[in-house]
Structures are given as C-alpha cells and as structure tokens.
Amino acid sequence: YCTMDDFELDGKTVLLRAEFNSPIGPDGKILDDKRIRESAPTIKELEDSKVVILAHQSRPGKKDFTTMEEHARLLQRYIKQNVRYVDDIFGSHAKTAIVEAEAGEVVMLENVRFYSEEVLELAPHEAAKAIMVKKLAPFAQVFLNDAFGASHRSQCSLVGFTPVLPSGAGRLMQKEIDSLTEALKGGGEVVYVLGGAKVDDSISVIRNVLEKKIATRVLVTGVVASVFLAARGLDIGKPNMGFLDKSGLSGEIPRAKELLRQFGEMIAMPCDVAVNKDGKRVEVNVKQLPTDYLISDIGHETIASFSDIIRHADKVILNGPAGIFESQEFATGTRDILMAATKARFSVVGGGHSAAAVEEMGIGDKITHLSTGGGAAIDFLGGKPMPAIEALKAAKKRMMGPVG
Numbered sequence: 199y200c201t202m203d204d205f206e207l208d209g210k211t212v213l214l215r216a217e218f219n220s221p222i223g224p225d226g227k228i229l230d231d232k233r234i235r236e237s238a239p240t241i242k243e244l245e246d247s248k249v250v251i252l253a254h255q256s257r258p259g260k261k262d263f264t265t266m267e268e269h270a271r272l273l274q275r276y277i278k279q280n281v282r283y284v285d286d287i288f289g290s291h292a293k294t295a296i297v298e299a300e301a302g303e304v305v306m307l308e309n310v311r312f313y314s315e316e317v318l319e320l321a322p323h324e325a326a327k328a329i330m331v332k333k334l335a336p337f338a339q340v341f342l343n344d345a346f347g348a349s350h351r352s353q354c355s356l357v358g359f360t361p362v363l364p365s366g367a368g369r370l371m372q373k374e375i376d377s378l379t380e381a382l383k384g385g386g387e388v389v390y391v392l393g394g395a396k397v398d399d400s401i402s403v404i405r406n407v408l409e410k411k412i413a414t415r416v417l418v419t420g421v422v423a424s425v426f427l428a429a430r431g432l433d434i435g436k437p438n439m440g441f442l443d444k445s446g447l448s449g450e451i452p453r454a455k456e457l458l459r460q461f462g463e464m465i466a467m468p469c470d471v472a473v474n475k476d477g478k479r480v481e482v483n484v485k486q487l488p489t490d491y492l493i494s495d496i497g498h499e500t501i502a503s504f505s506d507i508i509r510h511a512d513k514v515i516l517n518g519p520a521g522i523f524e525s526q527e528f529a530t531g532t533r534d535i536l537m538a539a540t541k542a543r544f545s546v547v548g549g550g551h552s553a554a555a556v557e558e559m560g561i562g563d564k565i566t567h568l569s570t571g572g573g574a575a576i577d578f579l580g581g582k583p584m585p586a587i588e589a590l591k592a593a594k595k596r597m598m599g600p601v602g
C-alpha cells in the first residue's frame with residue numbers, strides 16, 4: 199500500500215477517513231479521546247492541505263450513536279489547524295464547507311453511519327457506486343485511510359474511495375500495521391483474553407485463532423463469558439438472560455456451544471462472577487448460579503487464576519473489559535487482568551474500552567502495543583483479511599498501472 203510519503207499533498211484537498219469512535223458516557227461526554235489524539239500526527243502533517251474528515255461514532259440503535267461535534271471540539275485541542283464541524287455528510291452544507299475551507303483548515307463531516315448505505319458491507323467496486331462516494335470524491339484529490347480501528351469493515355467510507363481516488367494509509371494506519379505485523383512473529387504460549395460486549399466479533403475471533411492454532415489458550419470475560427456460561431448449560435439467571443436477549447446476543451449461545459464442543463479445554467471460563475446487588479459487589483461461584491442480579495465482573499478466584507495464566511504467557515492479546523469497569527465496584531477484573539498483562543513478555547491491548555482502562559491506570563508504557571483497534575486489531579492478529587487494508591493495496595496496484 200502507499201503511505202503519505204508517496205503523494206505530494208501540499209495544497210491538495212485530502213479526504214481522510216479517521217477512526218474517532220470513542221467510549222461515550224451517559225452525559226454525552228467522550229470518556230477517552232485516545233483515538234482522536236492518536237490521529238493528530240497524521241492531521242498535523244497535513245497542515246498545508248485542506249483536510250476533510252470522515253468518521254463514525256458507534257452503530258445505529260446503540261446509546262452512544264451520536265454526532266461528531268464533540269470529536270471535532272476535542273480534535274481542535276491536539277492540532278494547530280482550525281477544525282470546522284459541519285452537521286452534514288455530503289449534502290449542500292458539507293459541500294459549501296469543503297469549498298469554503300482553505301489549505302490548513304480541517305472540515306469534520308457528520309457521523310458517516312447516519313447514512314444508511316454506510317452500514318452495508320460492500321466490495322470496493324460496489325462501494326464506489328455509493329452516493330456518498332459519488333458526491334464527495336469530486337471534491338478531493340487524495341484519499342487517506344487512517345481508520346485502522348475500522349479496517350476490518352468493508353463499508354463505503356473505508357473501501358469506496360480507493361477505486362476512484364489516489365489512495366494511501368495515514369500515519370496511524372501505518373504504525374498499527376507495522377506493530378501488529380511484528381506481533382505476529384514468533385510462537386510460545388499465546389493467550390487471547392476476550393471480554394466486553396461485542397460477543398459476535400469475539401466468537402469469530404475465538405474460532406479463527408483456535409482453528410489456525412494461533413492461540414494456545416482463550417480466556418473469556420465480560421459479556422462474552424456470560425454467553426459461554428449459558429452455552430455450557432448453566433442458568434445464568436433472568437436479568438442476565440434478559441440482558442442477552444435485549445442486546446440481541448442470545449443468538450450467539452449456539453455458536454459458543456459449538457466452539458466448546460470443538461475446543462472445550464482450550465477455552466477457559468470464569469469459575470466465579472461478581473453480581474450487582476443494589477450497587478454492592480457480591481461474589482457468586484458459578485455453581486451457585488442462577489442469580490437474580492446482573493453479572494457485572496468476573497469473580498476474585500477467576501481474577502487470580504486468569505492473572506496467573508496471563509503473567510506467564512509469552513504473548514497476551516487482550517480485547518474488551520472483564521466487567522463494568524466504569525463503576526469502581528466492578529473495575530477489579532478489568533484492572534487486575536490488565537496489570538497481569540504488563541508482566542507478560544509481549545502484550546497487545548485492543549479495544550476502545552480496554553485502551554481507556556490502560557490509560558486511566560497509567561500503564562500504557564508497560565503494554566507492548568496499545569492498539570487503537572478493537573475488533574480490527576484482533577482480526578488482524580487472527581489473520582483475517584482486512585478489507586480496508588486490502589483496498590489500499592489494490593489502489594496501489596491500480597495507481598501503478600498494468601505491468602509489462
């Protein structure tokens with residue numbers, strides 16, 4: 199793929215797909231702006247270009263699905279260029295803002311997932327026909343993709359511009375690819391720790407890393423663990439099954455069951471959990487399930503045994519929190535597991551929420567690579583094809599023209 203070194207960018211209009219998807223609290227404030235901060239070097243380097251940023255925040259239907267206004271405000275803190283947020287993606291307001299901007303200015307467009315075609319997974323040649331691409335491409339001379347965190351998606355803002363514009367990777371994309379490629383070298387005891395609430399992605403990853411013999415052990419925490427406990431036939435209790443139903447995750451139980459049948463002993467589940475009893479942390483051994491309360495963390499015994507496995511691993515790849523770490527009572531699992539990861543010979547932590555916890559704990563320098571990618575980092579390490587990176591590679595081939 200091409201990088202920023204391959205283009206003359208001064209004075210040009212650069213369409214930049216950034217990854218600003220961030221954890222957002224109930225008050226609408228961004229809890230951790232790491233992804234925005236990490237994008238700053240790319241944007242600063244474009245100080246003599248007109249930069250038009252496309253990015254997403256969450257997914258339709260989720261509580262944190264919102265506008266990019268706050269992201270634009272935060273970005274302004276980290277770069278010298280003036281950032282103008284426009285509440286439009288490719289309509290007349292967006293076009294006017296792009297035309298009126300000068301070199302050295304940044305136009306932050308609206309959440310691309312407000313637009314229905316964006317949430318489809320399309321091949322680049324199909325994505326190139328999307329209205330967003332047709333409307334925006336004529337305004338830019340170069341497309342840069344810096345959204346490593348979304349590079350496992352094949353959505354039109356990620357793969358639709360590469361067939362029609364000279365395209366390359368931004369600095370963050372380049373750094374992530376370099377570090378994670380390095381992470382894939384060597385063997386030994388490789389432990390994947392999967393938590394958080396993106397159970398569908400985690401299950402695909404578990405299958406991938408176990409089938410390809412990349413991981414020697416998988417530890418499940420967070421909501422992923424609840425799904426696996428249910429898949430093992432345990433009654434996790436009404437509030438927990440209700441939560442899985444409400445989040446559309448109960449459909450993952452059969453997939454988890456199949457994995458347990460195939461790889462049973464390689465997948466370690468919690469032996470105890472912590473439930474939220476009127477705001478208090480109460481430890482419950484899984485043998486005592488069902489519970490009438492919401493499972494909100496892994497239990498103390500599990501924390502001890504998982505930490506031990508992690509500390510002794512050659513490589514630990516960790517994605518997603520072990521519990522509701524925003525609440526003091528239920529942050530122990532996430533914190534202790536991350537502390538254990540700092541002791542492993544090599545550690546990769548991915549996922550917006552896990553990265554936020556690492557930053558909050560101030561242990562970023564003890565983690566080998568703190569990725570801005572959650573599912574993307576994990577898919578990359580699992581050897582899955584990364585559509586947005588493949589699209590950049592195809593764009594380079596196209597730009598070089600036919601050989602011979």
Ligand code: 3PG
Binds near residue numbers: 256348573574
């Ligand atoms: C992420 O945070 O993993 C990326 O922004 C992709 O988000 P998605 O899983 O909603 O596509």
